[in-house]
Amino acid sequence: MTLLEVQRQMAHSIMQPLTKTDQIGPRTAAGFIKANNRLTSKERLEIYSRSYWFRVLDSLYDDFPGLRAMLGQKAFHELSRAYLADCPSRSFTLRDLGARLEGWLRRRPKFSGKNHELALDMVRLEWAHTEAFDSAAEKGLGPEDLVDLGANFRARLQPYLRLLALQYPVDDLRIHVNQGPEDREAASNAVLKPKRRSLTKRTNRLKPQPIFLAVHRLNYIVYYRRLAAEEYRLLTALGAGKPIGWAIRNAFKTSSAEQTSLLEQWFAAWSQLGWLCPARQSPPNRPNRKKVSG
Amino acid sequence: MPANRFNGFTDYGIGIGLRIPHYQHIFENAPAVDWFEIISENYMVDGGRPLATLDRILERYRVVQHGVSLYFGSAQRLNKEHLKRLKTLVKRTKTPWLTDHLCWGSVDGTYSHDLLPMPYTFEAAKVTARHVREARDFLEIPIAVENVSSYAEFHVSQMTEWEFLNEVVERADCGILLDVNNIYVSSKNHEFNPYQYLNSVPVERVAQIHIAGHSKFTKYILDTHDHPVIDPVWKLYEHAIRRIGPTATLLEWDDRIPSFDEVHAEARKAEKYLEAPLAVAS
Numbered sequence: 001m002t003l004l005e006v007q008r009q010m011a012h013s014i015m016q017p018l019t020k021t022d023q024i025g026p027r028t029a030a031g032f033i034k035a036n037n038r039l040t041s042k043e044r045l046e047i048y049s050r051s052y053w054f055r056v057l058d059s060l061y062d063d064f065p066g067l068r069a070m071l072g073q074k075a076f077h078e079l080s081r082a083y084l085a086d087c088p089s090r091s092f093t094l095r096d097l098g099a100r101l102e103g104w105l106r107r108r109p110k111f112s113g114k115n116h117e118l119a120l121d122m123v124r125l126e127w128a129h130t131e132a133f134d135s136a137a138e139k140g141l142g143p144e145d146l147v148d149l150g151a152n153f154r155a156r157l158q159p160y161l162r163l164l165a166l167q168y169p170v171d172d173l174r175i176h177v178n179q180g181p182e183d184r185e186a187a188s189n190a191v192l193k194p195k196r197r198s199l200t201k202r203t204n205r206l207k208p209q210p211i212f213l214a215v216h217r218l219n220y221i222v223y224y225r226r227l228a229a230e231e232y233r234l235l236t237a238l239g240a241g242k243p244i245g246w247a248i249r250n251a252f253k254t255s256s257a258e259q260t261s262l263l264e265q266w267f268a269a270w271s272q273l274g275w276l277c278p279a280r281q282s283p284p285n286r287p288n289r290k291k292v293s294g
Numbered sequence: 295m296p297a298n299r300f301n302g303f304t305d306y307g308i309g310i311g312l313r314i315p316h317y318q319h320i321f322e323n324a325p326a327v328d329w330f331e332i333i334s335e336n337y338m339v340d341g342g343r344p345l346a347t348l349d350r351i352l353e354r355y356r357v358v359q360h361g362v363s364l365y366f367g368s369a370q371r372l373n374k375e376h377l378k379r380l381k382t383l384v385k386r387t388k389t390p391w392l393t394d395h396l397c398w399g400s401v402d403g404t405y406s407h408d409l410l411p412m413p414y415t416f417e418a419a420k421v422t423a424r425h426v427r428e429a430r431d432f433l434e435i436p437i438a439v440e441n442v443s444s445y446a447e448f449h450v451s452q453m454t455e456w457e458f459l460n461e462v463v464e465r466a467d468c469g470i471l472l473d474v475n476n477i478y479v480s481s482k483n484h485e486f487n488p489y490q491y492l493n494s495v496p497v498e499r500v501a502q503i504h505i506a507g508h509s510k511f512t513k514y515i516l517d518t519h520d521h522p523v524i525d526p527v528w529k530l531y532e533h534a535i536r537r538i539g540p541t542a543t544l545l546e547w548d549d550r551i552p553s554f555d556e557v558h559a560e561a562r563k564a565e566k567y568l569e570a571p572l573a574v575a576s
Contacts, residue, residue: 001450003418004369007401010410034447036485038513044446047514052406059407089405092363092376093335136340160341220343 006032014049017085024049056084059094063130064101066122066174070115070203079111095134098127115203121166125174125224128162128215132222135160140274146267151245154279155238161275162215163227163236169211171224173202216273230255231266238276296539300436300469300501302390306356306542307568310561313547317347319554327558329356331544332387334394335363338379348386357387358502358544360471361394363405366425366439367412368398377432384433391436391501393471394429396422396462411444414451414458423465430468438469438501443479443508443517455480456494469501472538474530475523475546479508479515488530497538505531505564506546520549522560532567540568 001009009032016028023046024030030041060080061068068076086108087100102123105112112119136159157163212232214225227235230251237247252259270276297303309329312320319325330351337348351357364376384392397409412418430437441459453461463470472495481488505528507521523531523545535541545561 001413002369003413003415003421004401006413006448006450007369007398007410011401011404011406014406014408014410015404032449034449036447043513047445047516048408048410052408055407089407090403092373092400092405093338094407095339134339134342134344137342217342220346 001032010045010048013045014052015085015088016049017081018049018053022050022053053081053084056089056094056097057081059097060084060101063098064123064126066126066170066177067119069177070119070122070173071112072200075111075113079105082108082111095130098123098130102127117208118168118170118203118206121168121170122174124164124166125170125213125215128164129174129222132160132162132215132217137217137274138277141271141276141278143268143271145278146271146276149244151243153244154241155244155276156241156279157235157239158216158275158277160217161239163232163239164213164215165232166211166213167208168206169209170206171211171213171226173206175224176202214275216275218273228257228262230257230262234266235270235275241279296541298469298498298501300391300438300499301542302436304390304542306358306390306502308561308564309358309542309544310557311360311544311546311548312351312357313551315551316554316557321350323554324354325554325558327355329358329542331358331360331546334359334361334380334383334392337386338376338383345386352387357389358542359383359387359389359392360440360544361392362409363399363407364394364429365397365399366394366429367396367418367422368400368425369421370401372425372428373400377429381433384435389435391438391469392433393438393440393502395442396439396459397442409442411442411446411448412458413448414453414455416452416461419458419461419465422462423468426462426466426468430466436469436501437466438471438499439463439466440471440473440504441476441480442473443476443483443515445483445514445516447484454486455484456491460494460496463496463499468499470495470499471502471504472500472534472541473504473506474534475504475506475508475527476517478527478530479517482515489533492530492534492537495534495537500534500538500541502542502544503531503534503538504544504546505561518549519546523563528563528567531564532570535567535570543568 009029013028013030016025019025024042030045033041033044035041057080071079083101083104087104089097102120105120105123109116138158140158141155212227212229214227216223216225234247234251237250297305307328309331310327312330312332337344339345364372395409397412399406399408399410426437426439439462477488477491505523506519507523509516509518509520543564545557547557
């Protein structure tokens with residue numbers, strides 16, 4: 001076997017889903033591994049397979065506490081195993097492991113049960129949280145940069161700012177999970193059980209209520225800030241590189257809200273939070289180059 | 295400490311791994327630590343708290359970068375994006391040398407996030423050495439490769455682990471991060487003499503040493519980094535120091551992490567070996 005063949009075989013074998021008792025499946029190939037006098041080839045391979053699965057499952061467990069609390073441990077575990085079997089890591093960092101979860105879950109609704117849309121919203125929020133935590137920060141535009149803006153003024157959004165349009169107020173649920181029983185699990189199961197029921201009840205009681213959310217960072221802590229629909233549309237348009245005149249008209253085109261005071265209020269808040277950054281200078285036009293034959 | 299071209303001609307002493315549970319203690323008490331080893335991948339991000347914390351550490355301490363997913367031994371090409379991010383971090387930390395493992399972990403773009411064992415073949419040695427050289431040329435910094443703990447061996451292997459290590463480092467002309475706990479763990483799992491391994495290591499290439507604890511199961515030993523260093527590993531360390539000379543030493547403690555003071559005290563047990571007069575091992 002060549003090096004590549006050995007590695008393909010081993011990766012395929014250790015990434016096969018474990019059985020319900022966390023053992024490698026009976027049909028997993030292990031013949032390329034030597035046995036010794038204490039362990040069979042399969043038992044030696046199983047050490048690596050368990051290590052792989054426990055590591056990636058732990059990573060999702062840590063990154064999606066809201067989804068885990070909503071679904072319960074068992075359903076979350078089943079979802080995680082199925083997701084990782086379909087979407088193994090394609091990045092050198094485990095930080096990116098959940099990047100494809102929303103798209104995958106959208107195609108596999110059976111894993112989120114009766115609260116599918118709610119689960120999707122939670123995944124979007126928690127992935128935005130991951131991105132807001134460690135994405136780049138640039139120097140924001142201050143109040144002095146935002147006076148007398150012309151209609152063609154353009155800005156960019158902070159790289160760490162994520163804008164979400166959600167069908168459910170999952171931010172409240174996620175904050176509740178953060179403050180909830182998870183950190184106390186090891187200390188007292190007696191306290192945990194009633195809390196879990198209360199969270200399940202809270203999830204089931206949650207009614208659809210469209211919200212617009214900014215997931216952002218301040219002093220290295222991630223925060224969620226509710227936005228008005230017009231504010232969300234305006235920020236989204238600016239983030240897409242539209243000039244401010246167009247962005248404002250678009251934001252208020254179906255709205256009767258009073259523009260001037262709202263705009264003053266929002267721009268003041270955005271400049272304080274540093275959400276807007278200077279637009280990148282577009283590269284100078286290149287002269288047409290004609291091929292010269294000689 | 296012996297300075298050599300594989301550790302940037304530095305003379306670092308005893309370091310410990312920088313871990314999140316110790317941040318507060320370090321910032322509040324500024325303990326005297328010779329150097330910290332960081333896991334490179336934890337800081338290969340664009341911003342936020344990880345980099346801010348690292349910058350605070352760099353204001354006061356010397357840092358050496360240790361990677362876990364460059365995968366020199368993977369059959370396919372090194373990840374260019376990974377290398378670019380690593381180079382950005384190298385510029386930030388000014389690490390005098392950089393380490394990663396003599397292992398593989400990715401194939402066809404899929405990552406295991408584990409330190410998978412190499413088949414000890416000449417083909418594997420050639421590929422691995424080429425990757426080490428490519429990384430060193432791109433990063434413009436000395437590189438040392440770490441021997442890993444392993445739990446499996448391949449039918450296709452053509453040599454012992456220590457012969458494979460020698461084959462790679464000679465072909466790559468790189469350094470060695472000698473993990474004496476890993477030698478001990480693998481020697482138990484594969485039933486070889488750890489002293490034979492140690493005696494075959496080219497001492498002039500050792501840039502750094504790792505020590506750590508592990509977990510013993512009925513049929514094998516796992517490299518868990520969640521216990522103090524056991525006596526047989528200290529004995530191996532003593533033997534290594536006698537052969538190599540006092541060398542930059544790092545204690546790894548990654549799970550069930552005790553207080554900073556406890557970890558630091560465990561690491562400082564290495565002092566008595568480092569300060570002992572040099573003698574040639576018999």
